[in-house]
Amino acid sequence: MDVASRIKKLPPYLFAEIEKKVEKIRNQGKEVIDLGIGDPDLPTPEFIIDRLCLEAKKADNHRYPSYRGLSAFRKAAASWYEKRFGVTLNPDREVVSLIGSKEGIAHFAWCIVDPGDIVLASDPGYPVYKTSTMLAGGIPLELPLLKKNQFLPDFTSFPDSVLKRTKLIFINYPNNPTGATVDHRFFREIVHLAHDYDFVIAHDLAYSEVSYDGYNAPSIFEVDGAREVAVEFHSLSKTFNMTGWRVGFAVGNEKLIEALGRVKTNIDSGIFNAIQWSGVEALGRTQEVLDWIHPIYTRRRNLVFEALQACGFEVEKPRASFYIWVPVPTGYTSMSFAEHLLERTGVVVTPGTGFGQYGEGYIRISLTSPEEILAKAMEKIQNEL
Structure with missing residues (x-):
């Protein structure tokens, strides 16, 4: 039995591959801080959940x-x-x-x-x-x-x-x-x-x-x-x-x-x-939610940006999104630096090549973790470099 040729041409999905590497590190008993996937850690606002509960009880919605x-x-x-x-x-x-x-x-x-x-x-x-x-x-x-x-x-x-x-x-x-x-x-x-x-x-x-x-x-x-x-x-x-x-x-x-x-x-x-x-x-x-999340993401962005600058990274402060695009140090590829950080610090970042060939030379850091976790990750990276 064989699969369709169109499936053979598809590359493995980046984040699925990263998950395998993270699981390996966790199985070794090491702490992992995941700054890879852009999945907000903040909860869905309560008023949205309340509306779901209300509507889920209505038979017409089933x-x-x-x-x-x-x-x-x-x-x-x-x-x-x-x-x-x-x-x-x-x-x-x-x-x-x-x-x-x-x-x-x-x-x-x-x-x-x-x-x-x-x-x-x-x-x-x-x-x-x-x-x-x-x-x-x-x-x-x-x-x-x-x-x-x-x-x-x-x-x-x-x-x-x-x-x-x-x-x-x-x-x-x-x-x-x-x-x-x-x-x-x-x-x-x-x-x-x-x-x-x-x-x-x-x-x-x-x-x-x-x-x-x-x-x-x-x-x-x-x-x-x-x-x-x-x-x-x-x-x-x-x-x-x-x-x-x-x-x-x-x-x-x-x-x-x-x-x-x-x-x-x-x-x-x-x-x-x-x-x-x-x-x-x-x-x-919408505005209620933005009034809540904007200050949080702004503090996180500033924390990570300043820490990376202190480490010597030539980063730019983004005006939008919850990612920071970071040039890797000399002597590393995107993948080798991401693997180095994972193995030596337990910090997960996304290699730029996961987003295409022109992502080479960069890693992506997600801001979807609490400030104390981001600060801990930055300290681990700073101590390693």
Whole structure:
């Protein structure tokens, strides 16, 4: 018996491989501090949990949910977009619910890409951009994000012959893993390019609400012409500490949203209605949550940034996301330094190559641990260097 060739081409998922190494260290009786995966340690706000408990007791919510998502959830998403970005959306035609934004991103390539089509995927970037392209039969090409360009793509590095064959581009700002941010000018440039070369933009906006120092991440739909060429993915996971709840949504071009919904009707049965009602509650009370989490993440960012600077790392203080992108010391690769830290200190970090070839030379540190744990991890690293 053999598996399909498309499965053979898929690389092992990075975090699954890291888990194996961590388990080995734990089995040796060593303490492990995990700063690898970006999974918020803060609990889901109580008012969201209360809404879940209320809705879970209603018999009507126990049946199959709508494929597109509850009308109330889609309206809540549209209302949040209007309040947050000043963008008006039709909840019936321009919004679709997702079982977490990862699910939507993974399925979106199937809506756009035919075998042999080129997809430009941010590198370093979320691995799902490339793997979903491969599963759809497309050809993923790296869209390099380099420090010299402030981790923004340089489209002039691609010849016309490539851009003319490109069907889809995956971008993500605020960026995971680099923490890079953009302004409206960047979106105007890429939207103009999409119109010129007739490609679709998939913008992953999962980290829009985790920001610092007064920075507010923009939506691509705040610029003219985006609605004709783009879809934007958002998740409740990071803002509301709901990673395990698996709830998100996509918004944008009506034709593209309809195509994504059509794929979903053939694959899943939607999100449990009680969770969608919890999402309605969350989206309607966003500011309460931000007033709580922003000071916490700001203190964590400052603690780790200052500790890394004291160790001699040439790090930049991110304006958004809960990651710090750290150049590795001379003489190490991303993987060898991550393994060195794990073996010598028990601190888990993510090697940059897990996000693509242009992640070489970096590690990613997640801020999703309490301050005392972060301080302990930084002390262990400082003592080792």
